[in-house]
Amino acid sequence: MATSLTIPSSLEPRMAEARARLDAWTREMIQWHFSPETGAPFWLDYAAKLGWDPRKEIHNYEDLDKLGFFQDEWLRGGPVERWIPRGLAGKPIYVFETGGSTGVPKSRISSEDFRVDYEHFSETLPNEGFPKGSDWIHVGPSGPRRLRLAVEHLAQHRGGTCFSVDLDPRWVIKLIKRGAMAEVEAYKRHVIDQALTIMKAHDSVQCMFTTPKLLEALCERINLRKAGIKGIFCGGTEMTPQWVRFAHEELLEGVAFAPTYGNTLMGLAVSRPVKAEDGWAIVYYPPSPRAMVEVVNPQKPTEVVGYGETGRVRLTTLTREFFVPRFLERDEAERDVPYEKYPWDGVRNVRPFQKLEKSVVEGVY
Amino acid sequence: MLHIPILRHGREYRSIDTAPAVHFLTREPIAEVSQANFGLIRRDLMKQEAARETLARFSTRELIELCERAGEIFLNGTLPLGDAQQSPQDYVEQTSATTGMPWVLIRRNMAKVHAMFTSMETVLNGLTRGLSMEVLDRGYSMAGSPISFFPRGASMGVVLPSNSPAVHSLWIPAIALKTPLVLKPGSAEPWTPIRIIQAFLQAGAPPEAFCYYPTDHGGANEILRSTGRGMLFGDVGAVKHWATDPRIELHGPGYSKVVIGDDCIDDWERYIDLIARSIADNGGRSCINASGVWVTRHADKIAEALAERLSTIRPRAADDPEAGIAPFANPEVGRRISGMVDAGLAEPGARDVSAQYRPERCVEWQGCTYVLPTIVRCDAPEHTLANKEYLFPFASVLEVAESEIPEVLGPTLVVTAITRNPLLINRLLASPHVGRLNIGAVPTNVISWDQPHEGNLFDHLYARRAFQMVEEPALAGAAQ
Structure with a gap:
């Protein structure tokens, strides 16, 4: 029923090109977010506590693992200004809230x-x-x-x-x-x-x-x-x-x-055409290099699972406005192969992460 | 693998979402059951009025005859089940495989369902109290005092249990009452409702009158919300949510009881068989099984005698004709239930009288988990175990003053009252807490089809309206 998980060899050069672009973009974003002139107070403080300089240690997308996992709880409460990169000082800033849960909302800034x-x-x-x-x-x-x-x-x-x-x-x-x-x-x-x-x-x-x-x-x-x-x-x-x-x-x-x-933390992942012969599966592709959506081993979330395997969804957002490395979503999915239009990994059939399901009330909205 | 489809107004539908129906012992899937999504259910239920019209084309007499044919087909026919065919023996084995119920009990349940089908005229008379069929066919009757009834809803949604196949006989009369059915089967017992539907279809019922939606909790709630009338089977927690909705008839625990009045109590030994049967028939799995024996004297002796009698019920193979108790499809549930009894016994004032006749209450036998019959002697009605019902043969025996009966009983689905005392009988007759009253030596679980309990399905589905009709004179010049 499902389409093949084999990657056509003709796609491989474009995949390599996309990966190189992602690595280069990662370096650029790390420079931006961890430079005192352009970075946000949150990330500059974070780097100060690390004891090492991400600008020197992070050379590609894989290296983002060194920063650990982003905790969305950090987004609750203020001041939201700590998230505004100094490089964007003076620009009009919006504050958007994520999700439908109650309590102190999780906020992100955007311009x-x-x-x-x-x-x-x-x-x-x-x-x-x-x-x-x-x-x-x-x-x-x-x-x-x-x-x-x-x-x-x-x-x-x-x-x-x-x-x-x-x-x-x-x-x-x-x-x-x-x-x-x-x-x-x-x-x-x-x-x-x-x-x-x-x-x-x-x-x-x-x-x-x-x-x-x-x-x-x-x-x-x-x-x-x-x-x-x-x-x-x-x-x-x-x-x-x-x-x-x-x-x-x-x-x-x-x-x-x-x-x-x-969601509010990332851009939009779009679906490749949905087909009956593929079991009506939806396979989403993130807007690389501005954001990545990957499927990782829930027990070892630095490890991306094999194609066709199930795991927890992990987001990474890399824009000048907002930096979210390695955020573990409350979703699970299967890892799918790159697609002609999107020569990077996709995520198939995203659904609430089983281990979290009991605590998530998904709205009817 | 065997596939059980969704039925959308009779039309089979294979969903991408499926849930396995697993063998209670091996946990191996024996069928995949298509699961209906919420939106699909809602969309189908927009066509309820059209479904109702298909049944309205039949007269009640025709529907009674159709039920008689369906009963024979249900009992003896080989019927479609998805892409496969299901013989009666297939049905017995499949139901046993997912519920753990012994074959002999399933066959007895089949006979009860068959009896409901084939006794439909008697059943309708009982439900309508002898109402002329003309009223159901025309909506009114002018014979004698004018009378008119109207349907309260376009169809009836039923959220079904998995405990015992005979329970399905409660909703079967809806078709004879011209009400389409929207059924959500229990996850461990998808077999009986779809076999009943197939029997109806083979007998000539319109497919549009049947929706069958295996679905999740949200889908079940949507069925109850979207149908005009509903019926819900479930535990205390499940029915609580709908307690204030008059559209839904609730079938929760029964807390059924045998009561012996002071005038008959010295002859208690004569009734031990009847009480034991009330407690343990059908594996003690029904809300009409007795879970309480409330007497004025001799409680200790009665508890001893019942415990000894019920101790002969032991685990047997599913195909053993002597099997009288079912293993728990989920062993953990069996262990938990036995643990709840233990927790109750830890409180002062209750004693497990059966303990002396068996090594343990919860036992493993041939890889299956059974909870063996248990008689508890409680000192007071306030005790935790005094008024409890479990999915195995369980009863508390209490001694109470006759003057306290029936108030002390609490809400009780079936009371079998062994007494000739008119004062006690009158108090029981006047009690709003007794759903079904047997005066004399009638086991709590023996049903008379013309005596509906737990709500009258006709009253649930139809309401009476005031009605007058004066025939208009023919218009002048109209053709004669």
């Missing part, structure tokens, strides 16, 4: 990254499904998340405008935790009602960002194609192969579908 990430993502979208100049609607988490601004920028970058609705996933998670499913349903209906009102009033809307659950809810009310939608950019929560198949066979009716994986 241009969300625009750059989504401009790169835009290049992966087919014009037929996501026509240039058409308007978008964002039906997903809003508020302090970067997604709403990012989707708006994506629309603008492609020559359109973006409508939006409010959605607070933290409220949804609270409702789920106290078993108030009728309220969850009412809130979902409220969100979909708003989206439908906009779509009816603005027939220029042809593209949409939404989450898997909201896509299901939307398709209970309308036929996407008849509503004028040509492309769905989907993300935010897990998409299983069964769900992807269900979406293709019963919800999308030929509408273009762009599933993505990512």
Whole structure:
């Protein structure tokens, strides 16, 4: 059922080239983040405690292991200024929050990254499904998340405008935790009602960002194609192969579908084309060299697993704005082979990490 | 490997997500069960009204006859199961393999399901209290006082248990009551509900009336939320969540009891067989098995006699016709349950009377884990073990004053009251806590099909409305 895990030899030169670019980019980013003139106070303090200079010791991407694992708990609380690289002093800074959990939120700073990430993502979208100049609607988490601004920028970058609705996933998670499913349903209906009102009033809307659950809810009310939608950019929560198949066979009716994986800490990992003959698996490829998504041995997370093997997802973000080395996600996946368009490793069928599953309440948003 | 599909309004669907149905002993998968995703269930359930219409085309009489045919097919037929065929013996072996239930008990359960199918006319009479079938077919009747009933929901969602196949007879009448079914099978017992559905289909029922969704907890909840009426089988924790939702009929623990009044108690030896049967029939796995014996005197002697009688029940092979107890499909569950009994016994005021007749309560036999019948003599109703129900033959024996009965019993699904005392009988009749009342020597687990318990399915599915009808005179000039 699954496609071959063999790497065509014709791809090997491009893989080597991509790796060289990643290593060079890693060196450049290490210079930036650990130089007193350009680095952020957090990383300069971190380097001071290391007792060695990352600029001298880190020569390639592999060497990032020397820095240890990024703890997302570091992102809780302030001052957020400690994350702002001195090299970006004076630039307008956004603060975005991650996830839907409650308590002191995890925050990351951003200036241009969300625009750059989504401009790169835009290049992966087919014009037929996501026509240039058409308007978008964002039906997903809003508020302090970067997604709403990012989707708006994506629309603008492609020559359109973006409508939006409010959605607070933290409220949804609270409702789920106290078993108030009728309220969850009412809130979902409220969100979909708003989206439908906009779509009816603005027939220029042809593209949409939404989450898997909201896509299901939307398709209970309308036929996407008849509503004028040509492309769905989907993300935010897990998409299983069964769900992807269900979406293709019963919800999308030929509408273009762009599933993505990512979060506020990294850019967007995009999927290679999803096919029935590949068991409807979604294989995501990160936007190397700005970010990497790898599958590692949960017991020894410096070790990348073999192709086809299961492990924990590990993120690394390497931009001038934000440096996240070796962050262990709450997800697991299989390592997949490089692809023509993306000559670096992919991650197949990302899902909540089994060992953490009990403690993760994934929203219905 | 054998595959058990999802049924989407009768249409088979193979999901990419599957869960293994494993052999209770070897833990080897014997079938893969397609799992329905949440969105698929919701999308299908948008078509509930259309499904209902397919059943509405049948008269109640036709559906009763269809049930009779289905009962014979269920008991004797070879039926489709995914890409394979399932003979009655296949069904027995498969159900035994995933639940641990001995063949002989499964065959007895098959007979109960068969009886429900073939007694449908009696059952409907019992459920509707003799309502004319015309009312179900037309929605009203003008014979005598006008009467009209309407369906409370387009279909009934049922979240099913894995404990005992006969429990499925409770929802079978829904089809004769013209209500489509949306079933979520228990993870260890996918076999019985799909065999019942296949029997219905072979007998001529419309496929649209049946959805069968093996699914996770979220999917099960969605079934209960999205169907007009529901039925949930589960433990205390599972049913608690739905306790305030009147759309859902809850089937939790039964806490069934045998009560002997002061007038009959000196003849207690005459009733030991009946009490033992109430406790241990069907391996003690049903909510209608007695888990309490509440008497006015002679509690010590009764406990001794029951413990001795039940001590003859020992582990036997699955195909042994004398087998009377099932091993635990998950050994850890068996050990944990026995540990809970031990924890209760550690509190003063309770004694394991069975302990003298067997070496241990939880035993391994031929690689299987069994919890052997256990009679506990409790000193007071407040004791932790006084009112407990477990998935093996277990009962507490208590001595209480007759004047305290029935209040002291607490909520009880079945009470068998052995007494001729009209005062006691009247108090039991008036009690809101007794779901099913047997006066006299009727074992708690003997069901009369015209006497529904734990809620009346007809009342659950239909409500009465006020109704008047005056025939309009024909319009002037209308064709005569």
